[in-house]
Amino acid sequence: MSAVRVALFATCFNDTMWPSTPKAVVTLLERLGCTVEFPRAQTCCGQMFTNTGYAAEAVPLVRSFVDVFGSYDAVVVPSGSCTGSVREQHAGLARRAGDPGLEAAVEAVTPKVHELSEFLVDVLGVTDVGAYFPHRVTYHPTCHSLRMIRVGDRPLRLLRAVRGIDLVDLPAAEECCGFGGTFAMKNADVSIAMGSDKARHVRETGAEVLIAGDNSCLAHIGGLLERQRAGVRTMHLAEVLAATEEDPS
């Protein structure tokens, strides 16, 4: 495999609150022979602003995203929803801004932006990434991974190839956990009602670890599980795939 040059878009949320996830992406991709770069000028895709109705506030972030990542051949994102924000919403924001130059720049960069499981399976062509994780786990397919960018069963194919893993099906897996960005605050009661059902399904599996491709959804479900002292921890897919027998997570 010739060295693939990859730009890591850590996402502002992971960068600030969950640094172990982008660190795991670096470990994993370097193990698979990639050269990983982290352009320091990166900040945020603007998703929270866009989805709460603050389109005008999101436009400068779109501009910054294409400036930072425009020159790379591949951009890897450890988040389904941030990938969705770039691929499905940046073009509309550029159109709204009435800036044809920005529109063209967005159009050029978006096909090169990949969610982690897409990059591994489609670009690198691997499902067995050499990981070792001897734990009982269950996987929650986050809504934007599933229905916005349509990663399909790629994360599950990657997890099934992990040595030692005991992967059990999550009941009603495809139902939303109730996070929904600012929905979690603006409609906290409904959000918690949905999250409680998701947490119950997680507990029914007997898994010790809940895995997903979005730390935002995991912070919501994990926050509920932790409040219940449920004895289930949450982990990003990248961290499980980065774990090896020599260097466990």
Added chain:
Amino acid sequence: MSRTFVGMPKFQVGARHALADTQLRRNLAHATRTIRAKRGAVVGEVADWEELRVKGAEAKDRVLSNLDTYLVELEARLVEAGATVHWARDAAEANGIVVDLVKATGADEVVKVKSMATVEIELNQALEAAGIAAWETDLAELIVQLGDDLPSHILVPAIHRNRAEVREIFLREMGKVGRPAPEGLTDEPPRLAEAARLHLREKFLRAKVAVSGANFAIAETGTLVVVESEGNGRMCLTLPDTLISVVGIEKLLPTWDDLGVFLQLLPRSSTGERMNPYTSMWTGRTEEDGPQDVHVVLVDNGRTNVLADVVGRQALRCIRCSACLNVCPVYERVGGKAYGSVYPGPIGAVLGPQLRGRQGKLEQSLPYASTLCGACFDVCPVRIELPDLLVHLRTRVVDDHRGGLPSAEALTMRAGAFTLSRADRLEKAQNAATGVGHLLRGRASLGRVPWPLSAWSEARDVPAPPRHTFRQWWAKREGGRG
């Protein structure tokens, strides 16, 4: 029997009330799960389902971009076929027309086919005010009407009721407005259906006037179509002398051939049936057969405002199947009443603010009544991009408020956007967060925290900030390498 949706509070208030209703939660969870499974099975067996969805969307888009011509064509065909066509700009005009038509017949009662348009314009209340009794004949509408209740679902307006509650309503209320429920009525569905049948039969046989809506109106032929499951609609459409149909102007289909697509899309999406039991079609008046005095009231009531929004107008493709309600995790937990109108669920959250405007607190809250999970788009038979429309309307709501005194949310968003607009600003904010992380010495959770984050931490532990950010780690690593 005159409950209305007027003056409903914002979504969050209704939602909190509904979440606490344990019976409602259980009824809804059971009903939506059952109908989701039925829909999934019958949609799964259609190999060209995606093709049908695309065709459905295209036919509706054709209507919406040529509405003026198709409406005139429909009117011409209807008049040729002996019907009288009326035009109503809003609910008041539509109600006035129907009340006058009923009064002209001398009748003091009408039987009604289930119709969303007539609930939307609150026709029953207008008829009642004019001294005319309106009898709902659809089983679920009858349950809502007898229970002095509000509908909570498009297809199954009494979805929030279980059979024990239905039995109690029948026993308590039927005798007040007609034939009482049989003595010893049990809550077995066949017994409840029989009670409804006996109660309604005398009204069908007596009624001189019927009021209906229409699922489709075909411009090419002037044919109206009603799709139903119980046969009560067929009774109303054939027995009385006068038939008045209230039809939203977006109900048009260009041609007879287009109907074939929708008769496949609608039943599978709504009741989870391959075909609905009764499909009634009529084209104006037929000599010596069925109603001889046939009227069609074409209603705008905000639809042309929706049409004026080039992004939002796709909501007018809606054929009222309810698939988006049944799959919506928010709807499943709060039911329909929190949406404050006859159109609940994702489509209601979109249509409400579009039809009624965004002035009210309820209408401003509706576009936010969704996690944007996308399940609604996947099941929509006419491919309405509901998550995109919700975001579009959120943007409208925020933009409506620009220029005035900014809200706490707007200030937070502006500050956030400023911080995230440059990496050096983000790094400064991150240093503050990791400072807290250091003070916590590796604690994983903050547990509960004060306002405004208390909305989060009321039920969810708050994660503690880490001792270093990713970019701090990266800089250290690169420094070490250099």
